[in-house]
Amino acid sequence: MIKSFFLAGLCSISLAVSGQNYTSKVWQPDLGNGLYKNPVIYADYSDPDVCRVGDDYYLVASSFANAPALPILHSKDLVNWEILGYALDKVPPTERFDKMQHGNGIWAPSIRYHNNEFYIYVGDPDAGLYMTKAKNPAGPWEPLTMVKEGKGLIDCCPLWDEDGRAYMVHAFAGSRAGMKSVLAVFEMNAEGTKAISEDRLVFDGHPNHSTTEGSKFYKRNGYYYIMCPAGGVKPGWQLAMRSKSVYGPYEERIVMAQGKSEINGPHQGGWVDTPDGKQDWFIHFQDLYAYGRVVLLEPMKWVNDWPVIGIDKEGKGCGTPVSTYKKPDVSKTYPAVNPIESDEFDELTLGKQWQWQANPNPLWAFYAGNKGYMRLFSWQLLGEAKNLWDAPNLLLQKFPAPNFSATTKLTFNPMYKGEKTGLVVMGMDYATIGIENGENGLILTQNSCLKADKGAAETNHASIDLKQSTVFLKVDIKQSRNKNKEGILQPTGTCTFSYSLDGKKFLPFGESFKAREGMWIGAKVGLYCIRPKAINDSGYTDVDWFRIDK
Known part of the structure; x- marks a missing residue:
């Protein structure tokens, strides 16, 4: 001892x-x-x-x-x-x-x-x-x-x-x-x-x-x-x-x-x-x-x-x-437990797996666990922000495995044109699948941003009109393992996106994307809800659940 x-x-x-x-x-x-x-x-x-x-x-x-x-x-x-x-x-x-x-x-x-x-x-x-x-x-x-x-x-x-x-x-x-x-x-x-x-x-x-x-x-x-x-x-x-x-x-x-x-x-x-x-x-x-x-x-x-x-x-x-x-020889056998990943938003507090990109503002999210959802209010990018790399109000969690899917059910209630919400894979490069409030109504979009940390703009890969505000968004992440030029094993996570209008049939959407780490951290997956400028009110997204699965 x-x-x-x-x-x-x-x-x-x-x-x-x-x-x-x-x-x-x-x-x-x-x-x-x-x-x-x-x-x-x-x-x-x-x-x-x-x-x-x-x-x-x-x-x-x-x-x-x-x-x-x-x-x-x-x-x-x-x-x-x-x-x-x-x-x-x-x-x-x-x-x-x-x-x-x-x-x-x-x-x-x-x-x-x-x-x-x-x-x-x-x-x-x-x-x-x-x-x-x-x-x-x-x-x-x-x-x-x-x-x-x-x-x-x-x-x-x-x-x-x-x-x-x-x-x-x-x-x-x-x-x-x-x-x-x-x-x-x-x-x-x-x-x-x-x-x-x-x-x-x-x-x-x-x-x-x-x-x-x-x-x-x-x-x-x-x-x-x-x-x-x-x-x-x-x-x-x-x-x-x-x-x-x-x-x-x-x-x-x-x-x-x-x-x-x-x-x-x-x-x-x-x-x-x-x-x-x-x-x-x-x-x-x-x-x-x-x-x-x-x-x-x-x-x-x-x-x-x-x-x-x-x-x-x-x-x-x-x-x-x-x-x-x-396994270590401890006093007895304990049941398998793991860091929590999925969230049904049935509690009145944020699940322990979640972190914001920066110190949170209490107006960003309300946890209506008694109603079975979390409400994210849209928030504007400030100052010289050019993309989601600069958005403090991203709600994110860590990649939990080499291969997994992240699926969420959300309902978007925008108030102004240009408000956006959805699912994001975040790093120095990032990609999204989400909903935008366009000139003629809701639009489903899939975008990516390469060199986001350098201030690059997003590129749109797919867009379709939506006739409903409730959608199911999904990203599948699959790992491949190869050695880089230094001979070090370098796993790559390829992300593919899909959506569903009924939660049963998912349709592929947009282009595949290779996840990239952040600054001293791994890539993360999570949610966003933003608006283009500061105004005196906000639209919102009600997130019914967020699930990590095979």
Whole structure:
């Protein structure tokens, strides 16, 4: 048992969990025979970190500028995960993140349990390192507290030592700090709320370990350990460093690499053990391009006080990632659950799978769960916005599997000409199938926008007149897997669109589209309702349901 990291395992607390018990129709990592397959979460939860409290595991991930922010997931066995909630309703400061901020905001959090409280530390590359805490991981969480101000500070993780002193390791974003590939440690006050010392350099990745980042801090058997990725997101590897002193010098060793597996760049994550302390596991991500940064689970063991992650067939101290493996040996068998995907809009609050592109305005959507629908009001693009890349009021969720369909039933009630609503596959390129209120009535359209992040205009591929306001819209996404010119496996998601007027017979519509990732995130699928200019009233769309299926 690692006192500084797994102190939570010694405690017994009452926790609220999501209770969703949702089982996905499109991705199931639990094979039902004592084995699991990777990814354990086929969705974009990048930069994951994990901790255990008793028999419960909690995972946090980056959310960048999307809101709600700082997702928290829960599991009993490290294989079956569900969304517990979010630590932040909005990304602060709101005056900045109420507007589009692609790629900025919440980067690479870490989660720990200390003194009967949960702590999340996170970096904003343009502001500094923050902390929030809660007695229950379901919330409420305290407002963010600035621990250390500074541009370019990222990827932070705390460590409380046996003597009660607290430390923080972190990395630097080259785009802001003007340097990268180095790690630093500073001391915090015992409460973990404020830096009380300057940074001290503990590791320089030049020249052998470029882009050293994603640092996690642990202590075991008298050694301080820093685990982190290096070499870049897709072609990289996992490093471990150890020292008898918190400030080093640190020895280094590569403890996991792609090897002959198809799991490219096994990137940053966190270490956790089972409640009995007999098994060790490592959660990390793999970048799958348009599908985002999906979450994998690796077996881990300690050999001569060094971690070995994955399967080390040659006994050299460096493992390779697994595709399938025996599930963690926890206290009992738990039912299969997955992060929620479909939404019948029968509740009075937004489903936990949804995020807005920016901090939400309460006027964008009303959740009339007692009536069985969600009402989206149209909203105008502001300022120099040229397309949906600049629309903060897109309601989106992550791709949940390599192959899936997303279907929605909606009824459009426009008030002015030019109002639009529909289904969108969103990224730096995007495509839509939707309804527009034209000069002579409603029109069904299918559009795409290539290089949306560069301000490109949409291209229309198909249009027909509609005689009814209720339609069923669908996108089917199929994955193909090929290696790019660097020899890295690059999955591609091809999207085809269709519609129905009765919910039974779907007709193909428009052109196929290749999904593209967003800024540091995977592509997303969801809903939009917009209008061409600011006026004193709004049309709306009533969304009956949104379903993810095979």
